[in-house]
Amino acid sequence: MDTVEEEKSPPPSPKLPDYQHFLPPPQITFSNEMQSKYDSDHDSVVSSRRPSAIIAALRRPSQAIALSAAQAVMNQRRYFLGLFQNQSERSILGKEDFDQKDEKLKRYNRKLGDESLTIIISALYAKLLVVLGMAFPITEIISQDVKPFFYQGFYLYLYLGSIAFVSYMYATYVKENTVQQIINTYKKGNKPGFIEKHKSHPVRYGSFYLRLGAIAFGIGSMVYSGLEFGRYFELKNNIECDSNVLQAITPATRMALTLVQVQFIFLNSKDFELNRHRTIARFGLMHMIATNLCEWLNVLVEETKHEIIHLGNHTLDHTNASMTKKYCQEGDIMGSLVTNASPFLFPCTIEYSLICAVILFEMWKKVKTVKIKNKQNKELGKSATSGHKDEKFTQYFNFPPYINNPTNSNHFTIDCSNAHRGLFAGIMVIVLTIISLIMFFVLAKKGGTSESKKVAEFEVSIVELILYIITTIVVVVAMFQMRALKYDRKIGVEGQVGIGLDNTLLVVAQTGMFIYCMFSIIGCYFSMDNSPSAELLAEIFSFIQTCLQTMFVLDGWWRKCRNMNQAKNKPGRELITFLIVANMAMWIINTLEKNRAEFRQTHLDFFGDWAWTIITHISMPLAIFYRFHSTICLFEIWKSAYKIKACQRNPFFSII
Incomplete structure (x- = not known):
């Protein structure tokens, strides 16, 4: 058995310095058997030592010190061996390498x-x-x-x-x-040694x-x-x-x-x-x-300037009058055409x-930045070239969930089941919106009285209030119905890490809705003597509906069916269909009615022509885009949330 002996150290000399009065480190001596085994393989010695002997040695303080010192000596030997190895490698490779x-x-x-x-x-x-x-x-x-x-x-x-x-x-x-x-x-063809240009997967x-x-x-x-x-x-x-x-x-x-x-x-x-x-x-x-x-x-x-000039032609404001003299916007043909069409085009x-x-x-x-060239890149390149044929096949053919025959990827199919009732309800909303548009343009035509314009604003506010209340209820019910679906969020979808490009655009556009709703609520609250309460309620419910719908889209974007039963019943799809059509109706209202600053005459009087025109032109284009993009996001949820992927390993999974 290997032994470690500790020699007795001599007593300290009184003539030595102060720092040498302490106990010097023990001197270690190794037996021949232990020395040969350490030189051969230190790891095998440590593994072969009985745990009982080690524990018994550690119980004695002198033996514990000896073992720790021996380990330090062996670590020092490894360090010097590493230095010699590096030096030998340097001598072999040479200084130039x-x-x-x-x-x-x-x-x-x-x-x-x-x-x-x-x-x-x-x-x-x-x-x-x-x-x-x-x-x-x-x-x-x-x-x-x-x-x-x-x-x-x-x-x-x-x-x-x-x-x-x-x-x-x-x-x-x-x-x-x-x-x-x-x-x-x-x-002339794929010859040995010919490397074909690798085509990366297209990013949309x-x-x-x-x-x-x-x-x-x-x-x-x-x-x-x-x-x-x-x-x-x-x-x-x-x-x-x-x-x-x-x-x-x-x-x-x-x-x-x-x-x-x-x-x-x-x-x-x-x-x-x-x-x-x-x-x-x-x-x-x-x-x-x-x-x-x-x-x-x-x-x-530019459009803020145009509308301020337009308002200056109907008011006696000195600032607007001076700006009208500086710019010549009106003309016989093109000038008037730009003035009338710009609110819908800008x-x-x-x-x-x-x-x-x-x-x-x-x-x-x-x-991307510079790539590190290593062996892994070669392996990745081999795997990419080996899977190139499979990528071509999978790109050209798509396998539907329950059919074994491949279909061409250029064919575009939509499953419209469990959506007809929501579609018919949405058609009724579109009809109501068109009627309100006709009434608004008839009552708010040029040359009309102030009373008819107030009636037009009140009529639009009532229609908006009805839409916002109904869509708020529908969003809440749809959120509860889709909670049963699986939340399957994948990092890196659509070329980025996070919520995705479409959801990012939706959140950015929601800023315009927040700005317009907040300023409208403030203006309606401080002008309640001159404006009906329906306008205030419409803006409050618009803010609530916007918040809930954005939450619903951000959550429903990652929802997928768990099993065949959910894929068959499609919970929440009727309500999503209705929300798609309802957002189209609200987009029409914002585009054709609320895009001008003079739509809210009470806000013009409260904030002033300059301030309210700037607020409207900053927020309303984003609000219009929010309704448009909400329709797109809801349709993506409507299309993809109720599909069963064809790449399932076990296509005949349980219905429950």
Whole structure:
């Protein structure tokens, strides 16, 4: 058996220094048998030692000290052996190899630092552009000494820069695709050693209906820009109006940018590989984000200015009268057309800019940094190439839940079961909304009396109150019915970590609803002597319904059926169908009736023309987009929450 002996140390000498008067460490001696075993394999010795012997040794203080000292000696031996091994490796590989490794590490760290610097600078660049885009239009309105449209060159720079970035990405894509086609033609098939270009899985930002709505909003934005382009040719013949050729070039460039941006984001974004041009992609995407935000602010300020001028023509306010003299907005044909159509078209520009800015920001976040090259990447590449055929098959064919035959993925099928009653109830809501619209436009026509306008506002408030009360009850009942479904939330859905792109847009748009509801509640409360109580109740229930519906969408987005019984009964689907149609009705009301500041005459009197017009034009476009996007999100829940996935391992699971 191995033994560890402790030699007696001599007594301390009185002539030694003070720090040596303490007990010196015990001197360790090893037997020949123990020394040979430690030299061979220390781990085997430790494992072979009986626990009873170790415990018995630890009970004696001298033996415990000896064991700890022995362990320290062995750790020291391992350290020196490691040093000798590193030195031998250095001698084998040579100094040049180690210098090359250090140089590669320094180069990699330098790349990481450069990329983090480009991220910071691109974000600061976008922030600077947004601040300038907000400062220029506001300065033009506040100061009477500034000529109108002096900042058109700045917006021209934004539009041309965005078009140049998209053109560059198209050029690189065409170049790479052409080179790849030449290589494929030269190789003539898959020969040994030929590496085919790997096609990454396409990333879609937002649902299909969001992209479809964004294209529709882009068309409305192009119509708005076209009307501004035509108005220039009418204003340049008027001597009293200050016109500039940039007033025609800027809207035309904006139309071209809208068309190019729709193509870039929603149609062919999957074809561009932004990671190959990381620095240019980061600055270009941030430039496009700033362009959309500046366009949002510009349209917001312009339409606020137009409505203040319109109100100034009907009032005797000195500020409005001076602004009317500065700007020549009215004309025989194009001027009046822009004035009448802009309340319906400028929300399209704001909603389109909002969607594009959020999607471009998601694309900017997806631009990756430098990858670490290691053995795992090779293994991942092998697995990716091996699964490439399976991906092609699964992309082309989709297997329905209960049918064994494959169907083409281009076929679009919708199961409309358990939805007819909600649809018929929603049709009744649409009919009620159309009747209220007809009554509103008849009673609130130009030249009508103030009493008829008050009746029109009261009639709209009653219809809104009925809608909000019914939809609030429906949302609460639907929340309780869908609580039985499984909450299946997956991280990283739709290219991001969090609540998802569609839900992010919904939460951002809800800010407009909050702003409009809060200011309307305050205005109605302090103007109750001149306004009916129905307006106050309508705004309160609008706020409550908005909060509950957003909670319902954020929760129901991740709900899935647990079993076949839920897939058959579809709890809550009738109510979701009704909410889809009801939100369409509320979107129509906000778009056609409440988008003007003069809709609430009592609020104009309470807040003032300037303040209430600014509040309306900031909040109402977001409120309109909230109703539109709520319809999209509810339809996505209606379509996907009641499906059973075809990739279940056991398709014949229990019904209960």
